[in-house]
Amino acid sequence: MQVNEARFLSDLHALRQFGASGVGKGVVRRAFSEADLAAREWLADRIAGAGLAPHFDPVGNLFGLAPGKSLLIGSHSDTQPEGGWLDGALGVIAGLEIARAAAEAGGPPISVVSFQDEEGRFGVTTGSDIWSGKLSLAEADLFTDTDGVTLAEARQTVTGQAGEFLSHDRFSGFLEMHIEQGPWLDQSSERIGVVSDIVGIRDMRITFEGRQNHAGTTPMHLRQDAFQALSAFNTKLLDRFANVVTPATVWTIGHVSLHPNASSVVPGRVTFSMQWRDADLDRLGRMEQIIREVSDEIAGDHGVKAELSPVLGIDPSAMDDRIQAAFKQAAEEAAPGSWRSMPSGALHDAANMAAVMPVGMLFVPSIGGISHAFDEDTDESDLLLGLQVLARAARLL
Amino acid sequence: MQVNEARFLSDLHALRQFGASGVGKGVVRRAFSEADLAAREWLADRIAGAGLAPHFDPVGNLFGLAPGKSLLIGSHSDTQPEGGWLDGALGVIAGLEIARAAAEAGGPPISVVSFQDEEGRFGVTTGSDIWSGKLSLAEADLFTDTDGVTLAEARQTVTGQAGEFLSHDRFSGFLEMHIEQGPWLDQSSERIGVVSDIVGIRDMRITFEGRQNHAGTTPMHLRQDAFQALSAFNTKLLDRFANVVTPATVWTIGHVSLHPNASSVVPGRVTFSMQWRDADLDRLGRMEQIIREVSDEIAGDHGVKAELSPVLGIDPSAMDDRIQAAFKQAAEEAAPGSWRSMPSGALHDAANMAAVMPVGMLFVPSIGGISHAFDEDTDESDLLLGLQVLARAARLL
Numbered sequence: 102m103q104v105n106e107a108r109f110l111s112d113l114h115a116l117r118q119f120g121a122s123g124v125g126k127g128v129v130r131r132a133f134s135e136a137d138l139a140a141r142e143w144l145a146d147r148i149a150g151a152g153l154a155p156h157f158d159p160v161g162n163l164f165g166l167a168p169g170k171s172l173l174i175g176s177h178s179d180t181q182p183e184g185g186w187l188d189g190a191l192g193v194i195a196g197l198e199i200a201r202a203a204a205e206a207g208g209p210p211i212s213v214v215s216f217q218d219e220e221g222r223f224g225v226t227t228g229s230d231i232w233s234g235k236l237s238l239a240e241a242d243l244f245t246d247t248d249g250v251t252l253a254e255a256r257q258t259v260t261g262q263a264g265e266f267l268s269h270d271r272f273s274g275f276l277e278m279h280i281e282q283g284p285w286l287d288q289s290s291e292r293i294g295v296v297s298d299i300v301g302i303r304d305m306r307i308t309f310e311g312r313q314n315h316a317g318t319t320p321m322h323l324r325q326d327a328f329q330a331l332s333a334f335n336t337k338l339l340d341r342f343a344n345v346v347t348p349a350t351v352w353t354i355g356h357v358s359l360h361p362n363a364s365s366v367v368p369g370r371v372t373f374s375m376q377w378r379d380a381d382l383d384r385l386g387r388m389e390q391i392i393r394e395v396s397d398e399i400a401g402d403h404g405v406k407a408e409l410s411p412v413l414g415i416d417p418s419a420m421d422d423r424i425q426a427a428f429k430q431a432a433e434e435a436a437p438g439s440w441r442s443m444p445s446g447a448l449h450d451a452a453n454m455a456a457v458m459p460v461g462m463l464f465v466p467s468i469g470g471i472s473h474a475f476d477e478d479t480d481e482s483d484l485l486l487g488l489q490v491l492a493r494a495a496r497l498l
Numbered sequence: 499m500q501v502n503e504a505r506f507l508s509d510l511h512a513l514r515q516f517g518a519s520g521v522g523k524g525v526v527r528r529a530f531s532e533a534d535l536a537a538r539e540w541l542a543d544r545i546a547g548a549g550l551a552p553h554f555d556p557v558g559n560l561f562g563l564a565p566g567k568s569l570l571i572g573s574h575s576d577t578q579p580e581g582g583w584l585d586g587a588l589g590v591i592a593g594l595e596i597a598r599a600a601a602e603a604g605g606p607p608i609s610v611v612s613f614q615d616e617e618g619r620f621g622v623t624t625g626s627d628i629w630s631g632k633l634s635l636a637e638a639d640l641f642t643d644t645d646g647v648t649l650a651e652a653r654q655t656v657t658g659q660a661g662e663f664l665s666h667d668r669f670s671g672f673l674e675m676h677i678e679q680g681p682w683l684d685q686s687s688e689r690i691g692v693v694s695d696i697v698g699i700r701d702m703r704i705t706f707e708g709r710q711n712h713a714g715t716t717p718m719h720l721r722q723d724a725f726q727a728l729s730a731f732n733t734k735l736l737d738r739f740a741n742v743v744t745p746a747t748v749w750t751i752g753h754v755s756l757h758p759n760a761s762s763v764v765p766g767r768v769t770f771s772m773q774w775r776d777a778d779l780d781r782l783g784r785m786e787q788i789i790r791e792v793s794d795e796i797a798g799d800h801g802v803k804a805e806l807s808p809v810l811g812i813d814p815s816a817m818d819d820r821i822q823a824a825f826k827q828a829a830e831e832a833a834p835g836s837w838r839s840m841p842s843g844a845l846h847d848a849a850n851m852a853a854v855m856p857v858g859m860l861f862v863p864s865i866g867g868i869s870h871a872f873d874e875d876t877d878e879s880d881l882l883l884g885l886q887v888l889a890r891a892a893r894l895l
Contacts, residue, residue: 281715282712282714282715283712283714283715283716283717284715284716284717284720285717300714302714304761314867315679315680315843315844315869315870316748316750316752316773316775317679317680317697317699317748317775317842317843317844317845318678318679318680318681318842318843318844318867318869319680319681319748319843319867320680320681320682320745320746320748320843321745321747321748321749322745323681323867326750328732328751328752328754329732329751331729332728332729332732332733333733335725335726335729336729336730336733346718348717348718348719349717350718351713351714351716351717351718352718353713353723353761353762353763353764354725354726354765355713355725355756355759355760355761355762355763355764355765356756356759356760356761357725357754357756357759358759359752359753359754362752362753362754362755363752363753364701364750364752364753364771364773365750365752365773366750366752367750367752368751368752374761376713376761376762378713378714445714445715446712446714446715446716446717447712447714447715448714470711470715470716470720472712472715473712
């Protein structure tokens with residue numbers, strides 16, 4: 102089979118017209134929006150034109166099916182409220198082109214998929230969550246977007262075209278190409294990332310309850326200042342984590358809510374988010390242990406009460422060894438010495454698929470590491486290289 | 499003259515019926531509320547009954563005037579949204595009792611005052627701000643409360659009874675008794691504080707602008723995390739302030755606003771309040787210098803842009819030496835060895851009066867250091883001791 106680069110680029114640019122933001126190549130195409138539904142209709146037509154069978158499942162995942170058991174290639178075509186043109190669209194159109202080229206060549210059998218609501222208008226990776234069995238449709242139907250619309254309401258618009266959920270057995274594996282969304286490849290001038298693992302995420306909420314007091318009459322040594330407790334917690338954590346983390350480990354305090362949040366009042370309470378990500382399950386656990394120890398120490402040192410919420414999260418997903426080997430061979434052939442093996446710090450549909458079939462992921466560089474923004478972009482030569490590596494790997498598999 | 503302790507306590511308890519919260523002795527008596535206006539009517543009656551002339555000025559400050567040039571004693575009778583029964587009410591009723599006792603004894607001439615809106619429904623110490631000339635009535639009339647009501651609208655309810663602003667020359671000095679609102683006297687079992695200075699306050703708003711980014715794909719070493727910048731700023735400030743401050747110096751980061759304040763996003767911006775208080779003008783300036791230096795260092799270390807608002811504030815007010823001496827003598831006579839000289843960390847009407855006449859302040863203990871709360875209280879024996887010290891000092895002056 103021979104992929105057609107011009108046709109691939111033409112389809113990729115055609116897709117970004119659905120929900121074009123008018124700012125650079127930016128796209129606004131939330132799951133189940135008019136733009137998203139129109140894009141899926143267009144994609145279903147392109148699938149049919151490629152000699153594949155379009156199939157919508159009940160949550161709106163769109164497949165282009167080759168006959169018999171096939172390899173599945175794809176990603177998602179919905180976007181963030183202010184999205185880039187590539188993100189998931191790149192992996193969908195690459196899947197379309199490879200499945201089309203394979204159909205033209207009379208094999209191997211390759212199918213394509215565009216998952217629904219990967220960007221989390223309702224849940225997180227909602228479409229692949231449900232198809233993989235991680236989440237039931239009944240549970241997900243109760244999820245609401247920020248305007249209070251439920252998933253059940255949103256998917257009424259597509260029930261007319263929806264068929265059954267497909268059996269996982271129909272597919273021999275899942276390949277997803279995606280922009281990196283981070284700076285590693287761009288900064289090192291490497292052109293392909295072969296994903297080793299999708300990192301696990303741990304999320305919790307911590308509250309320090311001190312004593313609210315007059316900011317003029319309460320001496321420093323008698324304060325039980327919740328903000329000071331948070332600052333000391335953060336500082337101590339930086340120090341303790343140093344012995345445990347790798348350069349790929351990340352952690353974030355991204356949400357802080359101070360009470361009463363007034364300049365003349367010693368803060369009596371703070372609630373904040375604590376999120377950490379790593380590809381190693383054991384390391385995630387050791388970090389949690391440190392967080393608990395440091396919270397206890399801060400509670401003692403600062404006279405505050407520490408309350409820790411249950412820890413939520415998604416476990417790391419290792420990518421399939423055989424698929425990784427095929428990606429590495431294909432990358433080395435197409436771009437000798439210009440690729441690396443790397444974890445994915447972002448969550449992807451591939452993490453759900455890993456629970457039900459062999460999975461592999463491929464990254465191309467994000468210019469400046471930018472994503473989820475109108476100015477997200479990747480050099481055209483890198484897009485084409487990604488397509489070629491993905492097609493080579495599909496042939497090898 | 500001889501003060502009547504029973505009459506003083508009776509009036510003090512009578513006043514707390516106006517706006518009684520129903521929770522302990524707590525009071526809800528915001529400036530210009532029904533409860534506040536009724537309390538002022540009652541107070542005007544008690545003033546008239548004491549043989550003094552009631553006088554409302556245009557902003558609602560209520561005086562009880564002795565004939566000729568007199569010493570002025572008082573405080574304020576409005577409260578916080580959830581106020582204690584003593585706070586300013588104590589100083590007003592002590593002033594009433596001493597002025598009444600002096601009138602009964604045929605001298606010395608002593609007047610009483612209850613300032614309006616000390617607790618800042620509209621401004622801060624609004625009534626004494628305006629009378630002292632620090633703020634014009636026209637400017638203040640535009641101030642709004644949290645419901646959008648202007649001071650101009652609120653004081654329409656009292657314009658019928660309002661006379662002129664009084665000349666400051668009418669008064670030889672101003673004495674204010676107040677609860678300490680802090681823990682120093684209560685913790686040391688001392689019963690009287692002679693205020694040396696009312697501390698100055700400096701307030702500013704600092705913004706660190708970093709770069710908002712994906713919390714999964716952005717490595718730690720490439721982040722420009724605004725929260726991390728704030729935490730490092732706070733930690734460094736603690737260290738640098740150590741060489742400059744005294745045990746009476748206080749500083750507070752009480753308001754923090756993080757953007758976009760989401761657990762999965764590296765915070766791109768934080769705006770926070772920085773407030774510091776000290777009785778020494780030079781020290782306030784040195785602290786500001788340190789804040790500016792540390793902001794610059796953090797901006798460099800964390801790749802954020804620091805923006806510092808103009809510094810607002812109130813300068814420290816030294817209390818009059820002759821009045822302090824009279825208070826000390828009276829305190830030593832009434833409670834030998836059980837008093838101390840101390841700064842006031844809270845702002846009071848006396849700070850405004852210090853600009854236009856000799857001023858002195860006296861503190862009695864706050865149980866547990868609690869104020870601006872329904873459970874604010876002081877031992878009755880300390881209330882009576884305060885009254886006696888204030889009366890002795892008035893006689894000495």
